[in-house]
Amino acid sequence: MILLSSAIPNDLLGAAYYLAVKYAPLFLFGIRNTLIIALTSTIIGLFLGLAVGLLKSIPVLPDDPTWKKFAIKLIHFVSSAYVEVFRGTPMMVQAIFIYYTFLNFFKLFPLLGSYKLTAGIVIVSINTGAYMAEIIRAGIQSLDKGQNEAARSIGMSNFQAMFYIILPQAIKNAFPAIGNEFVVNIKDTSVLNVIGTTELFFQANTVAGTTFRFTDTFFVAAILYFVLTYSTTRVLAIIEHRMQVPVSGGPSSSSTPGLIAHTEKQV
């Protein structure tokens, strides 16, 4: 052990390179899990956010019977409570709480051989859903209310107007914020270390614990995190550019074939 440590170069860059190469399989496994959790949780969180955003936008009409008004208000309350609680508490606390509350459940459904991966995805998804709900709500509110009125005036139901007219535009407008959630999740999966999910931070911790080289090891981890987030940001920027966001208002330039092909699918 002592021999092994002393083989590590003493300068930061040299040590980092040495550790990165020597423990590459551990780091790569961490990166794999970090990306799996961040990506699936962002996608699940988006759907969760859509569902909650939709529930929150069910209108209470003055003519509805009392029981219906009550039911809708209850749904609004529960949705708001979910959003507020999960945005207003640290994810590390949520992680420990959810993990130990549903431990037996997670053990029944291991993913890729690890129930801690399942737990990690569930935790980050629920947390992301709360943020996504707000992103979707803001995306819907950014649209002119004339969009909804035009849809209703040609006879669409509330649901059809939402599904075919409002949401496609809201999601398109919210794309930068949705992409940002993915980047945030790549970093925030590190809190899953507290429940022992083998993501990148956990793996770095393991390497540091073996080598007693904390600065050097976490320098490697920092570089790896940065490469992941920076390349993701660049890819998202390219996609965003292709989509020609924002949809409403501002003068948007030419109609690229890509845009037409994209919108044609939605009819």
Add this chain to the structure above:
Amino acid sequence: MINIQHLKKNFGQNEVLKDISLTVNRGEVISIIGSSGSGKSTLLRCINLLETYHDGTITFEETDILKFPQGINHYRAQVGMIFQSFNLFNHLSVLQNCVIGQVKVLKRTKADAEALAIKTLETVGLKDFIQASVSTLSGGQKQRVAIARTLCMEPKVLLFDEPTSALDPEMVGEVLQVIKSLAKEHRTMIIVTHEMSFAKEVSDRVIFMDQGFICEEGKPEELFLNPKEPRTQAFLSRFIQ
């Protein structure tokens, strides 16, 4: 065809429609004029049930529109509305704007819907813009797409809420031209407008609204040349200047 009886509407303390009674016959073109804030838009929006009202009744082909057997959406599909600000669906192409309602609401096949959409877009002079993205169009083109989108639903009544007020002056003509040709087809239409010479030309009847009331109504020649009410005279004199 449409019968409005003692319609009242308020936003909180603000009484916007005070006691409106109006009958619209099949094939009739009615223009509504009046100063801003007199309740013209609100009246159209009540007819299309974009606003609720709690006093008075509106019937459409003898049926109370609040008690339409197949529901409000079915009623709305029969009453087309053209908005001042176009409200085209920005994420869809020109063609898709005209197709989506037919497919989703009227359950037509995509092929049928597209055929009618293309035919309708041709009649409003937008043959070359069928595949265009909405954001590339001028205001006048957008409003013509909006009219085509409504026509594709084959509504029985068309409601226009200041269709040319958001347009640059040089584009007003092309939109009015389309509406005039619709009037020639004897469609039932209610048009809120500030284009007095246009109103005089196309309408069978002109209504002057003031502060939530119908102040005066009559044939265009009478109302424009010989207004009886002092308020109508005052309103029109501002336009002649």
